[in-house]
Amino acid sequence: MDNKIHNFSPHPSPLIKFGQINVNSLCSPVRQQHLLNFFLHSSFGALSLNDTCFFPSNAKFIFNIKHSQHHFRSYWAYSTSSRPHDGVGILLRNPLHKHVQTIDSWNGRLLKLDLFFHQTKISIISLYYPPSGSVHQSICNDLIAKLLSWLDHARINNYFVVILGDFNIDEVAHSNYSSNHFKLLRLLSSRFFTDHQAHSSIDGPDLTFYYANGSSRLDYIWSSPGFSAPGLFSQVVACPSLLDRPFTDHNLF
Numbered sequence: 001m002d003n004k005i006h007n008f009s010p011h012p013s014p015l016i017k018f019g020q021i022n023v024n025s026l027c028s029p030v031r032q033q034h035l036l037n038f039f040l041h042s043s044f045g046a047l048s049l050n051d052t053c054f055f056p057s058n059a060k061f062i063f064n065i066k067h068s069q070h071h072f073r074s075y076w077a078y079s080t081s082s083r084p085h086d087g088v089g090i091l092l093r094n095p096l097h098k099h100v101q102t103i104d105s106w107n108g109r110l111l112k113l114d115l116f117f118h119q120t121k122i123s124i125i126s127l128y129y130p131p132s133g134s135v136h137q138s139i140c141n142d143l144i145a146k147l148l149s150w151l152d153h154a155r156i157n158n159y160f161v162v163i164l165g166d167f168n169i170d171e172v173a174h175s176n177y178s179s180n181h182f183k184l185l186r187l188l189s190s191r192f193f194t195d196h197q198a199h200s201s202i203d204g205p206d207l208t209f210y211y212a213n214g215s216s217r218l219d220y221i222w223s224s225p226g227f228s229a230p231g232l233f234s235q236v237v238a239c240p241s242l243l244d245r246p247f248t249d250h251n252l253f
Helices: 029-041 064-070 133-156 179-192 196-200
Strands: 018-022 046-049 072-077 087-094 100-106 110-117 121-129 162-166 209-211 215-216 218-225
Touching: 018 121, 018 218, 029 064, 046 121, 046 162, 064 072, 072 100, 072 110, 087 110, 087 121, 087 209, 100 133, 110 133, 121 133, 133 162, 133 179, 196 218
Parallel strands: 018 046, 121 162
Antiparallel strands: 046 087, 072 087, 100 110, 110 121, 162 218, 209 215
């Protein structure tokens, strides 16, 4: 890949350990504290959260009193609609949050943080893609359009990009779905983004979502050309249980 042709910076990106998890709602203070304890005792520099179920009235106050005490920052995107499964967030550990220059969000499904380092700019995007189905088609199309605008801006302005999220897409388990279901994955592949779990796994990507009759791979971390692969975390692990029950039906990676 010729970085000059594709307008990507030749400078190496900072080493950041990224994580992604669908939290199955963070409305409960008990669940919020459980997640925060996990994050603070982990080595993640950036943790993407999906399905927070926050509304404007509570999202603006989540973790605020914890920021200075524990040296991190939380960022949230929420929907003003009554849809129950919207909401994304990103937790950033010190000193990463000091490099945040701009914040953008869309409809409780996308959240973007632009971080500026010496000679390096990174966009971190948390994405929550709706499940397949005609009822979600308009949201999917609008989400992809917004994401494309962000990716075009990143390319023109020489940003690296990392996208983390629950894509609700599994190329194996959903192989009988229409081609339109895989539009998001095809888009990222066409732009030479790297699917890091698939790239780093010898035996194939691990499953990230478990339900009564089986399991599938729904969660992803993708990065733009030139982004340093060693800075990405691609091991799938279970999130610690809460009160002897699974915290979420998704694994974390």
